[in-house]
Amino acid sequence: MLLRLARRFLVLLVSLAVASVLVFAFMQVLPGDPARVALGMNSSDEAVAQLREQFGLDRPLLVQYADWLGGVVTLDLGVEWVSKAPIAPQLVDRLAVTGWLVITAMVLALVIALPVGTWMAVRHRHADGVLLSAISQVGVAVPAFLAGIILITYFAKRWQWFPSGGWVPPAEDPVQFLLRLALPAISLALVQASMLARYVRSAVLEVLREDYLRTARAKGLRPMQALTRHGLRNAAVPIVTVLGLQLATLLIGAVVVERVFVIPGLGSFLLDSVAARELITVQTIVMVLVAAVLIINFLVDTVYLLIDPRLRVGHR
Amino acid sequence: MKSRTRVLAATLSATFLLTACNAGSSTDDPTDAGGVTDGGSGTAAPGGEDMVRIGLVAEPASLDFTTTDGAAIPQALLYNVYETLVKVDQSGEVVPALASEWTVSEDGLTYTFTLEEGVTFSNGETFTAEDVVSSFQAVQNDWTVSLKSQFDIIEKVEAPSDTEVVVTLAHPSNTFLYSLTTRVGAIFDSNSVEELATRPIGTGPYTFGEWNRGASISLQRNSDYWGEEPYFDQVVLAYFDDATALNNAMLTDGVDVVGTVQAPEALSEFESGDYEIIEGTTNGEVVLSFNNSTAPFNDLRVRQAARHAINHQALLDTCWDGRGELIGSMVPPTDPWFEDRTGDYPYDVEAAKDLLAEAGAEGVEVRLRIPTLPYAQSCGPVVESMLEEAGFAVTIDDLEFPAAWVEDVFTNADYEMSIVAHVEPRDLGNVFGNPDYYIRYGTPELRALLEEADAGTEEQQIAKMKEAAALVSQDAASDFLFLLPNLIVADPGITGLPQNAITESFDLSQLARE
Numbered sequence: 103m104l105l106r107l108a109r110r111f112l113v114l115l116v117s118l119a120v121a122s123v124l125v126f127a128f129m130q131v132l133p134g135d136p137a138r139v140a141l142g143m144n145s146s147d148e149a150v151a152q153l154r155e156q157f158g159l160d161r162p163l164l165v166q167y168a169d170w171l172g173g174v175v176t177l178d179l180g181v182e183w184v185s186k187a188p189i190a191p192q193l194v195d196r197l198a199v200t201g202w203l204v205i206t207a208m209v210l211a212l213v214i215a216l217p218v219g220t221w222m223a224v225r226h227r228h229a230d231g232v233l234l235s236a237i238s239q240v241g242v243a244v245p246a247f248l249a250g251i252i253l254i255t256y257f258a259k260r261w262q263w264f265p266s267g268g269w270v271p272p273a274e275d276p277v278q279f280l281l282r283l284a285l286p287a288i289s290l291a292l293v294q295a296s297m298l299a300r301y302v303r304s305a306v307l308e309v310l311r312e313d314y315l316r317t318a319r320a321k322g323l324r325p326m327q328a329l330t331r332h333g334l335r336n337a338a339v340p341i342v343t344v345l346g347l348q349l350a351t352l353l354i355g356a357v358v359v360e361r362v363f364v365i366p367g368l369g370s371f372l373l374d375s376v377a378a379r380e381l382i383t384v385q386t387i388v389m390v391l392v393a394a395v396l397i398i399n400f401l402v403d404t405v406y407l408l409i410d411p412r413l414r415v416g417h418r
Numbered sequence: 419m420k421s422r423t424r425v426l427a428a429t430l431s432a433t434f435l436l437t438a439c440n441a442g443s444s445t446d447d448p449t450d451a452g453g454v455t456d457g458g459s460g461t462a463a464p465g466g467e468d469m470v471r472i473g474l475v476a477e478p479a480s481l482d483f484t485t486t487d488g489a490a491i492p493q494a495l496l497y498n499v500y501e502t503l504v505k506v507d508q509s510g511e512v513v514p515a516l517a518s519e520w521t522v523s524e525d526g527l528t529y530t531f532t533l534e535e536g537v538t539f540s541n542g543e544t545f546t547a548e549d550v551v552s553s554f555q556a557v558q559n560d561w562t563v564s565l566k567s568q569f570d571i572i573e574k575v576e577a578p579s580d581t582e583v584v585v586t587l588a589h590p591s592n593t594f595l596y597s598l599t600t601r602v603g604a605i606f607d608s609n610s611v612e613e614l615a616t617r618p619i620g621t622g623p624y625t626f627g628e629w630n631r632g633a634s635i636s637l638q639r640n641s642d643y644w645g646e647e648p649y650f651d652q653v654v655l656a657y658f659d660d661a662t663a664l665n666n667a668m669l670t671d672g673v674d675v676v677g678t679v680q681a682p683e684a685l686s687e688f689e690s691g692d693y694e695i696i697e698g699t700t701n702g703e704v705v706l707s708f709n710n711s712t713a714p715f716n717d718l719r720v721r722q723a724a725r726h727a728i729n730h731q732a733l734l735d736t737c738w739d740g741r742g743e744l745i746g747s748m749v750p751p752t753d754p755w756f757e758d759r760t761g762d763y764p765y766d767v768e769a770a771k772d773l774l775a776e777a778g779a780e781g782v783e784v785r786l787r788i789p790t791l792p793y794a795q796s797c798g799p800v801v802e803s804m805l806e807e808a809g810f811a812v813t814i815d816d817l818e819f820p821a822a823w824v825e826d827v828f829t830n831a832d833y834e835m836s837i838v839a840h841v842e843p844r845d846l847g848n849v850f851g852n853p854d855y856y857i858r859y860g861t862p863e864l865r866a867l868l869e870e871a872d873a874g875t876e877e878q879q880i881a882k883m884k885e886a887a888a889l890v891s892q893d894a895a896s897d898f899l900f901l902l903p904n905l906i907v908a909d910p911g912i913t914g915l916p917q918n919a920i921t922e923s924f925d926l927s928q929l930a931r932e
Contacts, residue, residue, distance in 0.1 A: 132821075133825050134820070134822050134824065135821075138824060140486050140487065141485075141563055142487020142563050142565070143487070143564070143820075143824060145487070145563065145564040146564065149564065152562070153562065184479045184480045185479055185481075185615060186480065186482075192631060196632070258666065258670050259666060259669050262670060266669070266670040267663050267666065267672065268633075268667070361660055361663075362663065363663070364658055364660070364663045364667070366633050370632055371632060373659065374477070374632065374659070377818075377820070378479045
């Protein structure tokens with residue numbers, strides 16, 4: 103099992119390295135010169151060339167790449183070209199904001215999806231199960247930003263229960279923090295919960311049809327007992343896979359939802375930096391997102407091994 | 419339930435690993451992202467101080483306009499934190515600011531400014547003539563943005579006494595005094611220019627508070643201000659990337675003022691009577707620019723055809739809700755040499771078709787390469803359909819603004835037509851007088867007119883500028899779609915908002931609450 107983990111860890115490292123090359127390469131083909139964006143439209147070519155030199159953009163690409171990678175590894179990313187503000191602390195602060203959003207949305211999604219999905223499976227031949235299933239189908243089709251706009255229209259503009267956007271750190275004012283977290287977290291969570299509930303439903307349905315569950319029933323266990331004791335662990339494997347994927351989707355979805363709700367998180371940082379052509383910042387944020395996805399996948403793989411002893415044995 | 423719990427716990431702890439370790443970072447760092455976008459609890463801050471929140475789009479990339487271009491920095495800081503010797507008032511007049519009076523020598527080469535006394539910078543330093551000298555010299559020597567070239571004309575700046583500054587020009591120029599009202603005329607404390615990007619220090623009615631990156635900039639009342647102290651203790655400039663989000667904030671009491679309404683359709687949301695809508699003018703000529711150096715627009719007849727093909731009133735009604743003004747040339751109505759030139763090329767599809775036929779250019783293919791800005795995105799398709807009616811074959815090409823548009827259209831002039839608002843004040847000369855500018859016009863005839871205007875008396879300047887504007891229009895160097903309106907939405911009772919956006923500053927000095 104350790105060998106297996108080690109191998110997967112190696113794959114993770116290689117993937118990260120390849121990703122960093124790709125991200126860096128993509129930045130190079132992005133149109134628009136950062137120095138000209140900073141200096142303005144009428145700037146002379148000499149001034150632009152001088153600033154490019156100051157930014158270090160005149161160095162060979164390999165040197166720029168190595169420099170950036172070194173910065174990422176040592177967490178010393180230097181300062182932004184234009185604003186001269188240090189990048190790393192901003193990144194950390196913005197990541198914390200997005201972290202609150204994503205984790206809250208994930209927890210909300212789980213809290214909704216697990217019971218609802220199981221209920222949908224157990225009651226799949228009854229009207230309530232079918233109805234829930236239909237609702238979840240609709241939920242899957244609504245993108246998070248649209249959910250956000252709808253929530254703002256009703257809960258913020260019409261009824262004025264929540265603010266329409268903005269952000270207050272929890273340490274500053276916990277009540278305002280929660281009020282501002284609610285709508286964006288819900289708009290992210292609704293879609294994920296619908297999707298997750300459908301996976302939970304099919305996973306549980308699958309398990310319900312298994313022979314071992316019938317055997318468990320035959321031993322005299324009640325349906326729910328049989329399901330919780332023998333079924334859920336088996337149903338968990340596909341669900342954990344989906345959870346991993348969803349966490350990645352949530353991170354990406356947060357980029358757009360932050361825009362809708364004016365939240366100064368990683369997403370708005372990314373979009374602002376793209377507009378200003380702060381390439382180091384853009385590269386690093388994209389890399390953080392890629393790394394997050396890859397690491398989540400690695401963790402999901404690891405969690406499989408913990409849940410399912412069958413996977414721990416050597417054969418595939 | 420045990421196994422499910424364990425699965426959950428494993429997944430969640432994984433997520434926390436990624437993010438939770440960062441949650442406890444400090445919040446008093448000026449670069450901190452976790453700022454308050456809006457107070458959320460009415461307008462009075464705790465402690466009874468009165469504050470006002472103004473929603474704007476496009477946050478500055480830096481606070482240092484000596485090295486960074488862009489309208490957002492002077493919009494926030496000029497006239498509010500930094501002051502100039504002279505400024506432009508709401509009617510477009512040049513009026514005293516840090517200079518109480520000034521005289522110009524007979525030959526138009528020497529400007530003598532008398533400075534206000536008892537003025538201090540927000541760091542306590544006294545404002546003297548030396549600060550003016552060092553600020554002006556810094557523009558010539560240390561500034562990196564292209565605007566610095568406006569001071570190329572200055573031969574020398576001297577300070578005969580603490581309250582007197584003498585500027586000598588290389589040749590007479592009417593634009594010099596006006597340029598002092600813009601950001602190049604801003605006066606910095608000669609002893610503290612190291613932290614321009616993060617801690618601006620000026621003599622203005624407000625002092626710089628703090629900058630919550632990604633959210634807002636706050637300005638505090640300068641209680642040592644030499645002039646009339648502003649009403650509000652604090653003004654928060656809240657930045658929204660998304661215009662809809664800004665409007666939503668206004669509707670939910672997240673801000674007190676929408677500084678610039680981005681799309682006029684949105685005004686319908688504010689017409690309930692609970693809000694005050696202020697409409698004024700700007701310097702933003704929305705130009706349908708032609709590339710005068712390449713086919714087909716190097717042919718006067720094709721340019722004329724395009725101008726005849728546009729129904730300007732219909733266009734304004736369709737894409738900008740009928741708000742704004744038709745101008746016909748590169749001059750806003752607040753400039754002294756404004757003339758209505760909309761009659762030069764009246765809407766006439768038949769004339770357009772004839773001109774195209776004459777030029778042998780029926781069905782000519784042109785790219786309309788427009789930036790991703792609201793007015794361009796909204797008016798681009800209207801322009802496209804009007805031109806197609808007259809026999810052009812138009813392809814719209816959206817370019818990300820600023821980076822991609824600036825590179826392709828502006829720097830490399832790889833385009834046939836574009837749409838962009840030129841918002842700089844008095845920019846006819848910059849835009850059309852320079853043959854290397856992306857419009858590639860700058861004919862000797864126009865350049866001669868511009869030079870005569872700049873060197874002559876005030877009357878000559880007005881007469882020659884009128885001729886220049888007429889030439890640009892008649893020669894169809896570009897088409898002038900309309901002048902952007904300045905649209906402000908405010909809570910009733912807030913007074914002193916700058917109705918006309920005709921300076922680089924969002925002037926907050928007169929702001930008050932009734």
